[in-house]
Amino acid sequence: MNCLSRRLILKTPVHSNPTLNFPSVNVSFYSRPISIHQKRKLSANTAITSLIHHPLSGVEEDLVGYVFGKKKATEVAHLIWKRVIQNGDTVIDATCGNGYDTLAMLKMVADESGRGRVYGIDIQGDALKSTASLLDESVTLKEKELVKLISICHSRMEEIVPENSPVRLVAFNLGYLPGGDKTITTVSETTQLALEAAKKILIPGGLISLVVYVGHPGGMEELETVEAFASGLSVSNWICCKFQMLNRPLAPVLVLLFKREVAETQ
Amino acid sequence: MNCLSRRLILKTPVHSNPTLNFPSVNVSFYSRPISIHQKRKLSANTAITSLIHHPLSGVEEDLVGYVFGKKKATEVAHLIWKRVIQNGDTVIDATCGNGYDTLAMLKMVADESGRGRVYGIDIQGDALKSTASLLDESVTLKEKELVKLISICHSRMEEIVPENSPVRLVAFNLGYLPGGDKTITTVSETTQLALEAAKKILIPGGLISLVVYVGHPGGMEELETVEAFASGLSVSNWICCKFQMLNRPLAPVLVLLFKREVAETQ
Numbered sequence: 090m091n092c093l094s095r096r097l098i099l100k101t102p103v104h105s106n107p108t109l110n111f112p113s114v115n116v117s118f119y120s121r122p123i124s125i126h127q128k129r130k131l132s133a134n135t136a137i138t139s140l141i142h143h144p145l146s147g148v149e150e151d152l153v154g155y156v157f158g159k160k161k162a163t164e165v166a167h168l169i170w171k172r173v174i175q176n177g178d179t180v181i182d183a184t185c186g187n188g189y190d191t192l193a194m195l196k197m198v199a200d201e202s203g204r205g206r207v208y209g210i211d212i213q214g215d216a217l218k219s220t221a222s223l224l225d226e227s228v229t230l231k232e233k234e235l236v237k238l239i240s241i242c243h244s245r246m247e248e249i250v251p252e253n254s255p256v257r258l259v260a261f262n263l264g265y266l267p268g269g270d271k272t273i274t275t276v277s278e279t280t281q282l283a284l285e286a287a288k289k290i291l292i293p294g295g296l297i298s299l300v301v302y303v304g305h306p307g308g309m310e311e312l313e314t315v316e317a318f319a320s321g322l323s324v325s326n327w328i329c330c331k332f333q334m335l336n337r338p339l340a341p342v343l344v345l346l347f348k349r350e351v352a353e354t355q
Numbered sequence: 356m357n358c359l360s361r362r363l364i365l366k367t368p369v370h371s372n373p374t375l376n377f378p379s380v381n382v383s384f385y386s387r388p389i390s391i392h393q394k395r396k397l398s399a400n401t402a403i404t405s406l407i408h409h410p411l412s413g414v415e416e417d418l419v420g421y422v423f424g425k426k427k428a429t430e431v432a433h434l435i436w437k438r439v440i441q442n443g444d445t446v447i448d449a450t451c452g453n454g455y456d457t458l459a460m461l462k463m464v465a466d467e468s469g470r471g472r473v474y475g476i477d478i479q480g481d482a483l484k485s486t487a488s489l490l491d492e493s494v495t496l497k498e499k500e501l502v503k504l505i506s507i508c509h510s511r512m513e514e515i516v517p518e519n520s521p522v523r524l525v526a527f528n529l530g531y532l533p534g535g536d537k538t539i540t541t542v543s544e545t546t547q548l549a550l551e552a553a554k555k556i557l558i559p560g561g562l563i564s565l566v567v568y569v570g571h572p573g574g575m576e577e578l579e580t581v582e583a584f585a586s587g588l589s590v591s592n593w594i595c596c597k598f599q600m601l602n603r604p605l606a607p608v609l610v611l612l613f614k615r616e617v618a619e620t621q
Contacts, residue, residue, distance in 0.1 A: 156435060156611050158594035319601035328424035329602040335585035335595035345422050
């Protein structure tokens with residue numbers, strides 16, 4: 090696997106569950122597949138069906154803002170997530186970075202029931218530390234308990250999410266860690282594997298969301314990989330679209346892969 | 356000019372202002388540049404500046420609907436227009452077709468003042484007849500007076516719009532006339548000329564909107580022409596983006612070219 094070929098390789102002792110304890114967030118470094126501690130049988134989320142009957146007004150401000158240059162792709166992505174994610178869902182931040190998306194997701198899944206789960210994945214230890222710090226200063230203890238931060242290649246996401254979890258969102262920011270080493274980036278090969286894993290575990294009514302940065306070497310190729318993956322998703326099960334700037338070639342591209350609640354018969 | 360090279364050529368006698376009178380809509384066929392009857396000095400529309408302070412909520416339902424497969428590109432386009440067009444504006448339907456966009460625009464510009472103007476252009480007489488019929492059955496007499504339907508190549512739009520008109524929107528549906536002869540389509544060369552004309556006459560805060568159908572021969576090439584045009588628009592003055600499906604290659608592409616109210620200094 091080329092997961093680490095262009096990345097900093099984390100040298101950790103091979104223990105069964107080596108953990109790096111942050112004050113309030115469970116962070117685990119794994120050098121082998123993890124054992125699954127919990128299996129929960131979750132009944133179909135009846136809230137899924139209610140989504141399609143929700144009036145969609147009042148929340149799309151950011152999309153028009155994008156058109157008029159007032160909103161960034163990431164802001165638009167968050168706006169879309171809010172229309173998809175429900176309290177109690179399981180969501181995956183497949184590229185934690187500095188934690189802003191992880192934080193946003195946590196706010197969307199957390200509620201009194203405590204059923205929500207956020208899995209934050211990043212190959213870089215520095216990213217997970219940043220994310221943990223951000224969470225420490227931004228959320229309650231109870232909310233933090235819903236988060237797992239894991240240093241693993243995102244192509245292995247299936248290994249860290251309990252079977253039958255109601256995975257509603259898998260989100261990616263493809264590129265390098267802002268403020269970090271710009272030569273360490275996501276790469277096409279493992280992004281593709283991660284997308285295939287996401288496709289398998291996503292529930293109907295779920296969303297794979299990607300903000301694809303293209304200004305760095307390999308960025309455009311990665312966009313092409315994402316688009317090729319999307320083009321192969323069946324129309325009966327998936328709605329795949331992108332929002333792209335035309336006169337700013339280095340602007341990030343927003344790609345949204347929405348898994349229909351009900352397959353369309355044609 | 357290749358405007359008519361792939362189109363049905365209308366043979367009309369060469370009079371100075373030949374007109375074909377429909378019951379309530381002024382339709383003119385021109386075989387030479389028209390003389391401009393009116394010149395109005397229009398003061399800057401102060402409503403332009405108010406747009407950027409408008410709360411953008413409650414109207415973007417269609418954009419999220421597009422992402423979730425519930426809305427078509429044309430519906431999304433209309434939604435965006437509503438955020439841009441103000442009563443009293445001048446708007447151009449550069450490809451009238453069967454008149455649905457023309458009608459929608461008319462509803463957006465018409466008000467008590469009667470200052471609004473809709474110029475509907477199509478190279479096909481059948482299209483203008485359809486449009487006129489639709490307007491007849493859908494709008495009031497007073498509203499109809501605001502419309503001019505003109506059979507001319509849209510590359511010549513500068514000739515039909517009075518100088519200093521507050522042109523807020525120029526809209527295109529690129530492709531063939533639904534229900535008509537599918538071999539008669541818009542073509543890259545004249546679409547490009549029409550875009551250049553639109554660029555010249557559009558006011559700050561205005562929008563060039565294109566729904567580009569790509570399923571017919573020449574369609575993809577025309578999309579490339581549009582994208583190339585958009586990529587050449589300066590970032591300081593224009594925000595250009597597109598919304599495109601990734602797993603439905605023949606789905607129409609929505610392209611939006613928004614002219615900033617105030618040029619961005621960098």
